[in-house]
Amino acid sequence: MRITRYSKFEGELDQLDSAELMQMIQEALLGQGMNDPWDPDPDTRPSMDDLFDAILQALMDRGMIPEEMLEEAMNSDDIQESRLGQQIQRLMDKLQMDGFIRKEFEEDPQAAQGGQGQPGEAKFQLTDKSIDFLGYNSLRELMGGLGRSSAGNHDTRDYASGIDMTGELKNYEFGDTLNLDTTQTLSNVISKGFENMEESDLVIRQAEYSSSAATVVLLDCSHSMILYGEDRFTPAKQVALALAHLIRTSYPGDSLKFVLFHDSAEEVPLSKLAQAQIGPYHTNTAGGLRLAQQLLKRENKDMKQIVMITDGKPSALTLPDGRIYKNAYGLDPYVLGQTLREVASCRRSGIQINTFMLARDPELISFVRRVSEMTKGKAYFTTPTNIGQYVLMDYMSNKTKVVN
Template sequence: MKRTRYTKFNGNFADGIGLDDLMEALSDFMLDSGFQDPLSRFQELNGEHTLDNLREALKQVMESGDFLDEEAQQQYDDMNEQQREQMLDDLVERMQSGDYIQQQAGEASDMQGKTDTGEIAQPAPPQGEARFHVTDKSMDFLSYKSLRHLLGGMGRSVSGRHDTNYEASGIESSGSTKPYEFGDVMNLDVNATLSSAMQREGLTLPLNVEYSDLIINQSEYQSSCATVVMLDCSHSMILYGEDRFTPAKRVAMALSHLIRTQFPGDSLHLVLFHDSAEELPIQQVARVKVGPYYTNTREGLRLARRILSRSNKDMKQIVMITDGKPSALTLDDGRIYRNAFGLDPMVIAETLEEVSRCKRANIVINTFMLAQDFALMQFVQKVSAMCKGKAYFTSPDKLGSYVLQDFMNRRMKTIH
């Protein structure tokens, strides 16, 4: 007779740590934008995704006193150095097997400065240095966490589709009714239909219901929207003692998750603008860092307009997140004209001309400003007035609430 013997499970310390909680604790390290925050526990790691830096980040999380519960923290404190190193190896292995990270070989140093399409040039690591990259699964998880955090601060739930002032016959009732017309969905309002028949025939049996008595419920007309998020990655986004770029990345990730899960008929594209502009897959936004770039707003708007021109959605909008004055311009011959002081008359004139093209294409531009410069505020207000969009002057800690609240309000009107 076959027997099964049960014994107490003596798993290692790493097996008891939830990877989702661990990824959330590492989010600042994973989403590093190049800002050297003296208050960040990961500031000495320089945002480099090497396996050694990952192990150091894990070690700092374990020693922070905020991640582990009291019993687990005591177990960690009682470990010797060798046991801790083994535990870190086990965690890295679990993260790889769980498809949260993927290891990649170091690139040769002569590749430094090269740029592929849709990427910002980054210094290459020393040859042979073991590195890793964050997987799409991790990006999706971090996007969900960003959305949950931002919506929690707003006190709103995620529901519905894009509502407009138009109504049509359908299944979901909006509370209003209309006489039935040929071609309408037979979403019959029984009470109103019988009441109409009784007003005409009186209280008689059998009750004669005629075509003119039919009353149907109306549902709200729902339309789709194409959105381009224009993200400023010029150097000013991490200057002046404040990281403005990482919150902007979190907002783009949250917006991506919201649209994918709640508004499947919508489309979302990401455009980075700096000396020039480029489209980037939204899944890669978390890996982007700022660079020593100027602010070519006109080129970003031009690329966003081209992307939206290919869309057949009812509504088209640009969500521009920036903190700097337009300071660069792509000339006809491909050269980049730069003026570090910003608000150059030629740059402004060409940028406003591109805004006019967006207006003629029925594209609304909503701008979220992370600076309070008076001249810049005047420029943004002029852009908003031209495109009948909105201008928000906010701070990095409130950026997410402003962007998502604007998106959820859905106040744009569809013209048929």
């Protein structure tokens, strides 16, 4: 394996390429969901100071900062005013100029009340370019773990289901699609004459049928996804970004949407996914399934599926009057019953639920298996380390089937 030793970097730090810098801070950008594990705030947005700290940490981890410059910065009253701080500021400006981030200001509430209207702390938003970059990097890392160098990409004018030849030959049987292999068929007929041709002389070339799919990824962002010192939410977001890039580049006829579920559930656009946060606390699986069904009913695709990534038991419900019913202890019979009603509704609509479970509680295992049986879906009991490989393998294996 080729190893790059960043400690041999020469020149000014602010000469770093923006793409290389984005790769260095990718984990920090996706890990913003792990804010305060005891009091998560879903509305928290990363600031420019957070970006400064992420770049500083990445440079330090790779030994790219000269010792004298680092010592000078650590001894300064304000590290951002030091030589090192100024170079990092220029790197941040370059990220903005190259279109990877967009700097924004949040209005200071106190200043606004006083009539001054002064901007508050500077925040940053990831752009479509950076989302695509993070998705590509995530896909490359996950596909590398599968032993693949890259995802296949077949350009087509028709953004829908299609048929690709596999190259395998077989004798024609009644009911087969007549993808005739003329060379082999003529070879069988020419010696005895066309007037003596029989059905058994026909040879066809088999093909793979690639179905069009509509997918909703249900991401659990309840408290447990960052509890107990383990960040499960960041790997889940990484998988979602990789899947989005895979579909955009290799399966352009497919559709993909994202739903976060916690006390309630809401759709989140791809552009906001990387900076999504954990919280609130509970797991409204029924609400997530209900919203996913609404989104899938608008799609006209061969296959409709829900990919649910979670680590917790259903513990919340949205009542008809809009109130949230919660019970964090065990599988509440009322919560479980309403959740299974939504699962049954998915089954009636022909929607498959594939669950990727990040926990191992016996009660939870039983619940997940029941969901899979009801919708003829699959259940994967995995970990944050390898969940991405399972999700990608499952998606690609569902895409094709051999047709004759």
